[in-house]
Amino acid sequence: MPATYEKIATTTLSSTASTITLSSIPATYTDLVAVINIGTDVAGNMQVRLNGDTGSNYSTLTLIAYNNTVTGSGTYSLSFMYAAVAGALPLTIGPASAILQFNNYSNSTTYKTMLARYAAAGVPEVDATVCTWRNTAAITSINLSSYSGSVYLVGTRVTLYGIKAA
Amino acid sequence: MPILGTVASQFSGKSFSSFESIQTVNITSNTATITFSSIPATYTHLQVRFIGRSSNVSAGTDNLQIRLNSDTGSNYAEHYLAGDGNNTVSASAQSSITNLVLRECLSRNGNSASIFSTGVIDFLDYTSTNKNKTMRALFGHDRNGAGYLALGSGLYFATPAAITSISFTVQSSNNFVQYSQFALYGIKGA
Numbered sequence: 001m002p003a004t005y006e007k008i009a010t011t012t013l014s015s016t017a018s019t020i021t022l023s024s025i026p027a028t029y030t031d032l033v034a035v036i037n038i039g040t041d042v043a044g045n046m047q048v049r050l051n052g053d054t055g056s057n058y059s060t061l062t063l064i065a066y067n068n069t070v071t072g073s074g075t076y077s078l079s080f081m082y083a084a085v086a087g088a089l090p091l092t093i094g095p096a097s098a099i100l101q102f103n104n105y106s107n108s109t110t111y112k113t114m115l116a117r118y119a120a121a122g123v124p125e126v127d128a129t130v131c132t133w134r135n136t137a138a139i140t141s142i143n144l145s146s147y148s149g150s151v152y153l154v155g156t157r158v159t160l161y162g163i164k165a166a
Numbered sequence: 167m168p169i170l171g172t173v174a175s176q177f178s179g180k181s182f183s184s185f186e187s188i189q190t191v192n193i194t195s196n197t198a199t200i201t202f203s204s205i206p207a208t209y210t211h212l213q214v215r216f217i218g219r220s221s222n223v224s225a226g227t228d229n230l231q232i233r234l235n236s237d238t239g240s241n242y243a244e245h246y247l248a249g250d251g252n253n254t255v256s257a258s259a260q261s262s263i264t265n266l267v268l269r270e271c272l273s274r275n276g277n278s279a280s281i282f283s284t285g286v287i288d289f290l291d292y293t294s295t296n297k298n299k300t301m302r303a304l305f306g307h308d309r310n311g312a313g314y315l316a317l318g319s320g321l322y323f324a325t326p327a328a329i330t331s332i333s334f335t336v337q338s339s340n341n342f343v344q345y346s347q348f349a350l351y352g353i354k355g356a
Contacts, residue, residue: 004185004186004187004351005184005185005351030190030215030347030349031215031349059308059309059310059311060308060311061249061250061251061306061308061311061312061313061314061315062249062315063247063248063249063255063315063317070247070255071253071255072249072250072251072252072253072254072255072315073249073251073252073253074249074250074251074252074308074311074312074313075311076310076311077310101215101284101286103215103216103217103284103285103286103347104217104282104284104347107345109280109345110217110280110281110282110345111280111281111282113217113282113283113284113307113308115284115285115286115304115305115306117304128304128306128315128317129315130284130306130307130308130313130315131308132281132307132308132309132310134280134310136280163185163215163351164187165187165190165215165347165349165351166187166188166189166190166349
């Protein structure tokens with residue numbers, strides 16, 4: 001059987017950046033997986049936008065374990081998706097890790113979803129998130145924006161994989 | 167294949183030969199059961215990746231039910247941690263049930279159009295013949311800040327036999343609707 005899990009792109013920051021964009025994503029896979037190890041100068045939400053859409057077309061539902069407390073929340077009419085609620089951290093505290101799943105990202109009939117797990121041991125916090133982009137278009141770009149003017153730090157690494165079903 | 171983005175410029179295109187597609191089911195009309203049968207024993211782990219929606223015309227969610235090796239006995243257990251968009255987080259467990267369950271997993275046809283649930287399910291060391299089989303899953307759907315998000319686990323304890331088939335159904339005899347997709351992958355060990 002053919003191999004079906006392929007690396008599409010990797011970026012490792014050699015200078016700080018406020019956004020990381022994966023564009024021109026081919027429609028030749030079934031699912032996308034983004035593996036993120038990230039740090040910022042100021043802790044804050046890691047924000048995801050699809051296809052450059054800055055409208056209020058996103059919503060999110062989260063499970064959050066922060067220290068000894070577990071909570072959940074739901075938010076609608078957002079202009080981005082939360083990849084992590086606590087967000088990235090300065091590297092001196094510890095980079096945050098997240099895996100983002102975009103299943104069936106290239107169909108033109110369903111709203112697109114992002115399913116994510118996130119951990120930041122330095123906070124300490126662990127999250128799970130499911131988000132909806134209320135658009136049926138195929139995902140062609142993924143933009144990661146740092147929180148409120150903060151920047152992603154040198155050493156931040158994002159790798160995008162494609163998974164192809166038989 | 168184009169180089170991606172202005173920052174993500176270290177294109178590789180490297181493939182990972184240890185992750186292979188075994189079978190995919192694309193639903194084109196209402197379907198009661200999705201089955202992966204004759205699963206080869208040539209991998210170390212299995213992963214199912216899906217989007218799905220129930221034919222239930224009421225708003226809300228339906229359970230996704232999973233049977234292994236066609237065993238209909240009370241040989242399963244499940245446990246989950248979940249949130250529904252409110253501040254409340256719930257957890258619960260069931261034992262001696264007749265299938266694995268992903269609670270409140272599937273968005274219903276009674277919800278807004280185009281909202282499908284999504285999830286990833288892992289069956290680790292599925293060919294072992296001396297261990298009970300376990301499942302772990304992350305799944306959910308979001309419908310404008312409401313919905314369901316859960317971490318689930320499951321146990322099949324009838325026999326330590328290898329998993330050779332996995333079937334999925336929707337609770338209360340509802341169906342999977344068009345555009346649902348379940349894909350089975352095999353992951354090889356070293």
